[in-house]
Amino acid sequence: MPVLLAPDRAPLLSQLLKAIPGGLVQKVVPGTGQFVDPVVAGLGALPHAGQYEASFIVHPKYLEQLAVTKAAAVIVLPEIDELLSQAPVQPAYARVVCKHPYLLYARIAQWFDWARQPAREISVHPSAVVDPTAVLAPSVTVGPLAVIGARCVIDAMVQIGAGCVLGADVKVGASSVIQPRVAIYDGVQIGARAIVHSGAVLGADGFGFAPDPSLAKGAWGKIPQLGGLLIGNDVEIGANTTIDRGALENTVIEDGVKLDNQIMIAHNCRIGTHTAIAACTAVAGSTTIGARCTIAGAAGIAGHLTICDDVFVSGGTGITTDVTEPGRYTGVFPFAPHAEWQRNAAVVSQLSVLRKRLRKLERE
Numbered sequence: 047m048p049v050l051l052a053p054d055r056a057p058l059l060s061q062l063l064k065a066i067p068g069g070l071v072q073k074v075v076p077g078t079g080q081f082v083d084p085v086v087a088g089l090g091a092l093p094h095a096g097q098y099e100a101s102f103i104v105h106p107k108y109l110e111q112l113a114v115t116k117a118a119a120v121i122v123l124p125e126i127d128e129l130l131s132q133a134p135v136q137p138a139y140a141r142v143v144c145k146h147p148y149l150l151y152a153r154i155a156q157w158f159d160w161a162r163q164p165a166r167e168i169s170v171h172p173s174a175v176v177d178p179t180a181v182l183a184p185s186v187t188v189g190p191l192a193v194i195g196a197r198c199v200i201d202a203m204v205q206i207g208a209g210c211v212l213g214a215d216v217k218v219g220a221s222s223v224i225q226p227r228v229a230i231y232d233g234v235q236i237g238a239r240a241i242v243h244s245g246a247v248l249g250a251d252g253f254g255f256a257p258d259p260s261l262a263k264g265a266w267g268k269i270p271q272l273g274g275l276l277i278g279n280d281v282e283i284g285a286n287t288t289i290d291r292g293a294l295e296n297t298v299i300e301d302g303v304k305l306d307n308q309i310m311i312a313h314n315c316r317i318g319t320h321t322a323i324a325a326c327t328a329v330a331g332s333t334t335i336g337a338r339c340t341i342a343g344a345a346g347i348a349g350h351l352t353i354c355d356d357v358f359v360s361g362g363t364g365i366t367t368d369v370t371e372p373g374r375y376t377g378v379f380p381f382a383p384h385a386e387w388q389r390n391a392a393v394v395s396q397l398s399v400l401r402k403r404l405r406k407l408e409r410e
Contacts, residue, residue, distance in 0.1 A: 050087060076140055092112055181200070187205045192212075208227070222236055224242050243285040244286075293331075318339065325344070326343055333351045334351070335347070347359075353369045354370055
């Protein structure tokens, strides 16, 4: 489950689909249940969805779950709809036929997430501290104990959660949401419609030190980080993720980038448009990652590298040299194009057998 709206507030299936942009729906096949146009009050997984919920199926391997679902409506691929249309007994649920069921599910989930929110009270909490030189649009909401520094510019419909700290000269674009306890250092710029989750630290100093024997043997002298951090539109930054400011030039997170929880982006990096990075990945300083890349969890990317557009890095992979060709890269001993890595891994798994055969040949 969940049922997200009370049934008396929930839309009919036809109303819900009209509210979803994108023209994804090819057709709707009514079910044989009690209602031709059922009420949809939420979303649920196939085996658990109830009579007021919609669900989806993305692969025929889930047909057994589809056979027992009690959902009011199911988003199905055209080939699954064709299969169901030939069944002797038609299902009770309505079939929403779509070539991209996961995308349609995502957009319906976005609609429910919007619809379930209580009316937002536009206010600056009395306990918040807002510098008199800061400029806040009239529609901004600021939570308890938040701090907004000098000369900040906060655009329309921005929500700043409880306990956030924004340093001086921070800019936050329209309709962005800064969840509670986010720290944003001086001069950071965030575009429109961003979402920054709790515990994120944006614009802290990069890890810059120079050996300084005048201080002590083996001592390090700090290199001031004089660059900034620029974050584009439609970026989402996960909980406890850290993005450092640049040493001289800016660290740049381009439009549409999605960052999971507990990611480290070091100083002077550039992350290209619509790249997605999963949790616990670390990107060392001055590395450029291209557009539309996918970096799976716990990957490690060395510094001063360039990764081209349209690269997929598998989980746990260490990238230590430039990647100049699109494709999937996997492994830690070392990384290679995915198919080549799989062949090498197969050989490695047989090393003990090969060793025995070699020793036998040597004794002969």
